[in-house]
Amino acid sequence: MMRQAHKRSKLRTRAVVAAAALLLGGGGTAIVANHASAGSAGDTGRSEQQNTAPAAMTISCPDVGDRLENVPAAAQPAVSQGLSQLDAQVARAYGRLTGAGHDTGGHDSGHDAGGGHGSSGQDGAAGAGAVLGDLQQQRTETIGRISGSVRAAGNGPAGSGADGLTGLSRCTTREVSTAAADDSSRPLSSRLGDRGMPGGPSRADFADIRKAPAAKRTPATGRAGSTGTFTTVCGRNENGHFNPDNVIVTPGVRNGAHHMHDYVGNKSTDAFSTDASLAAAGTTCTNGDKSTHYWPVLRVLNGKAAPDAKAPGGGNDGNMGTVLRPSSVTLQFRGSPVTKVTAMPRFLRIITGDAKALTNGLANANASWSCTGFENRQLKDKYPICPDGSDVVRTFAFQNCWDGRGTDSANHRTHVAFARADGSCPRGFRAVPQLVQRITYDVPAGVPFAVDSFPEQLHKPVTDHGDFINVMPDALMAKAVSCINSGRTC
Template sequence: MMRQAHKRSKLKTRAVVAAAALLLGGGGTAIVADYASAGAGRDVSAGGDGHSSHAAGAQAAGAATTISCPDVGDRLRDVPAPARTEVSQGLSQLDAQVARAYGRMAESKPEAVLGDLQRERTQTIGKISDSLRAAGTADSSPGGLKALSGCRTSQVSTAAADDSSRPLSSRLGDQGMPGGPSRADFADIRNAPAAKGTPAAARGGSTGTFTTVCGRNENGHFNPDNVIVTPGVRNGAHHMHDYVGNKSTDAFSTDASLAAAGTTCTNGDKSTHYWPVLRVLDGKAAPDARAPGGGHDGNMGTILRPASVTLQFRGSPVAKVTAMPRFLRIITGDAKALTNGTANANASWSCVGFENRQLKDKYPICPNGADVVRTFAFQNCWDGRDTDSANHRTHVAFARADGSCPRGFRAIPQLVQRITYDVPARVPFAVDSFPEQLHKPVTDHGDFINVMPDALMSRAADCINTGRTC
C-alpha cells in the first residue's frame, strides 16, 4: 500500500491573500474569494504534455488566475515497496512547489514563475522516476512522468451568476467580500435539477442499512493533516479537517495506532471519518487565523460545527455486499478538482427539505432558514485485494448505472456521510481548500478509514444483506 507524503515551505497568510488579490482581473477589489465555478481555458503555459486546464477562461473583467499542473500522483498505478518512501517525498515536494509558485504570482511575471516551477518539477519528477526504475518498475505514464512537469495559468471567471442567484446579493453584494465567495459560486436550491433516481432493487439485492453514530466533533478534533494522502506530514492538506470517530487520527497514525485508540462512536466503531471544515465568512478572527491549515494557507473565517452528522452504510440493488476489509481507505471527491477537472468530483450540496435537488459545483442558497446539507457517497465496489492503491482510487470504484460493479470488483457497503449546518442568515460560507483551488464547492471531498472490529463489520454486512435497518 503506497501513501503519498506532502510538505511545503512556510507561506504567510498575507502572501496568499496578496497573490489572490493581484491575480483578480478588472482591478480585483474583492480579494481571494471573488471567484466562480470552473469551465475550460488557459492563459500561460510552460512545457507540459498537452494537459488541459479546467478553469474557466475569463474573457473580460472579473477573473482570477490560478496555477494548473498535471497530477503526478494520480498517474501512478504501481509503486513497489522499496520506492514508496522516496516517491511519497517527491509527491509532497510537487504540491509544495505549486503552493510556493501560487504565492509568487503576486510579485513576478507568470512566465517566469511557470518557468521556475517547471524546472523544479522536472528535477523532482526525475527523482521519482529514478526511484521507480531502481525498484524494478518503469513509470507507466504516456511519454514518462517527466512529460508532466509543465504547468499553466488558468483564468477563472468571477462574473455574476444568472438570476437564480440574485437573492445572494443581500448576503454578499455584487462584489463579494474579502475571504469569501462571490454570488457566482451560489445557486438557489429551488432552481437546482432534480437528483437522479437509484436503480430499483432486484432479486438478490441488498436493501438494508447500517448506521454508526459518532457525534458531530464535540471533541474539537481538528487538524490540517491527511493520513491517507500525506502520511507523516503536518499540514499535508493545507486546509483544516473536521474529524469524527477515531480520536487519535493525525498525520502519523498507523493501522496499529488507530486500532488502539478510542472512538466517539457509540458502538465501538473505531473508523476515521473526516472532511474539510465549513467556515462562515463573518469577518471575525478565527483561532487559527495565523495557523497552518487556517489563515496561514488562506482559509479564513469561523469554523462551523455541524448541526448533525449521519454515517450510514447502504447495500447494492443487484447483489449482496461483502464486508469491507479492516483498514480499507477510501477518498470520495477530489480536493484538486478546480485544476484536475471534475472526473473525480463527487460531493453534493443541498438544503434540508430540498434533498431531491442536488448541486455539484455551487453552494446552495437555502430558503426559510433550512440547514445546508453536504453529502459524500463513497465508492461501493472493491477489487477484493487491496486496502489502498498508489493513487488512492483504483482499488475501489463506483457501481455502474444499473447498480452492478465493474468487472473484477465486488459490492461492499456504501458509506454515505451526510452533514448539516445551521448557517447564520445573510452570512456567506465556503469550504477550506488548497490555496490554488480557490475554495470552490466542486473541490469538496470526504475521507474514510475502516477501523471497525471485524465482528462489527460482519454484523453491518449481514444487516444490509438481510434487508434490515440497524
C-alpha cells in the first residue's frame, strides 16, 4: 500500500532517486538533481524550478488497430505483424526524442528494417522534426503493407477500411503536464519529485484516495433484472505465468504487447494460442473454467532490477522495476439491472480499457483505481495513495452487451458494448454476464509504483486495461447464467 512515508535523510533520498533514475534508463541522471532538491526542500522553501509547470514530452499517433473494420483470416498474420511494428516504431521514435534509447527487440516482434534510423538513442535526444519525419516514413510503409494484405485477402477495399488507413501515418509531439494539483501526494516527493521519473510516473499521477470523488451510483435493479452473481476462483498467478504477448490484438507475434502481462486461468495462453489449444489446456481455476484473464503487471519503482530488466516486455520496452504479485484476484460475473442475461459464446474475446489512452483520448479508457476500505471512491487517471493498512485495488468492469454475432471484431471492440446509463443495452445488443476483475496489491510503504505500458504512454494510470477470453465449458456458462438470472450467489 502507498502509505504515508516517514522522513528520510537527504543522503538516502538522493541515493534512492539516483538508483531509480538509473533503473529506468537513459536520461534519468539528467534530472536527479531536481529530484533530490524536491525531496530535501522544506514546505516553504521550494526551488523556483519546482514552481514552474513541469511537463513531459511524448509522441501521439493515430491508432491504426482501432480503425480496422474487417480483417479476413488470411490477412491476420500480416496485420498482427504490422501492428506490432507500428508500436515498435513509435517506441524507438520516443527513445530518440527523449534520449532513452529503448531496445524493442526487433527480431522477436517482427519489426521491419525501416525502423533503424538513429533508433539507438545513444547520442541523446534528437530533434523532433527529424524524429517525426523518419517515423512518418516508417509508418507509411507499414500501413501500406497492412492495407495491401487486407485488400488481397478480401474482396477488394469495399467495407474493409483498408483505404482509410493510409492517412494515419502522421504523428505529432505533445507535452504532458506533470504538475500536481495539490500537495496530497507530497510524501512521494522524496522518491519522485515534481517531474517524476523518465517515462513516468510523476507526482501528478498519484492522489490521496480519501480525497477522491465518490463513485457514481449504478442503476437500481428492476423487477425484470438479474441480481445473482457467479464467481470463478483462479488463484493469483502463483504459477508465474507471464509473457509480453497479446493473443487478442496481435496473435502470432511474440512480444506483441511490448509490456508484461500477468495471467490467471488458462495455463497455455501466449501469442500462438488458438481456440483449440485453449480448450485443450489446463487451468488454474477450481471449477474447470479454462478462460483466459490477463492484465499488465504492476511494478514498484524501488531501484531493484527485475529478472526481465534486459528482456522484451521488460527493460527492453521501457518497463523497469520489481513486478508485484497480486495479494488477491477476484473474478465475478454479474447481471443486468433491467433484464435477464444470456450466455456468452465460447471463445468470446473482450478488451476493456485502452493501453494508449494517454494519446488516444478517453473514449475507450476504463481504468479504475482505489484502496481496500475505500472502494466507494474510484480514481480513473490517478494511482491511489492508500492509508496505512489499506491495499491498492485495480478493478476492470468489462463490457456487458454483445451483438449476438461474432466472438471478436477487427478492432476488438465493436462486437461488445457497455450498457447505457439506465442499464439497458444499445440497440442490436443483448445483455451477457458482466465480468468484473478485482486485483489487490500490498504495495511497500512510501514506494511509487506504476503499471507496465508502451514507452510513449508514460506509465500513466489511465492506460490500465484488462483482457478476457471466455473458454468456459458450455455447461459451466449455463450454470453461471442460471445463478445470475435466479438471483443466487454462486
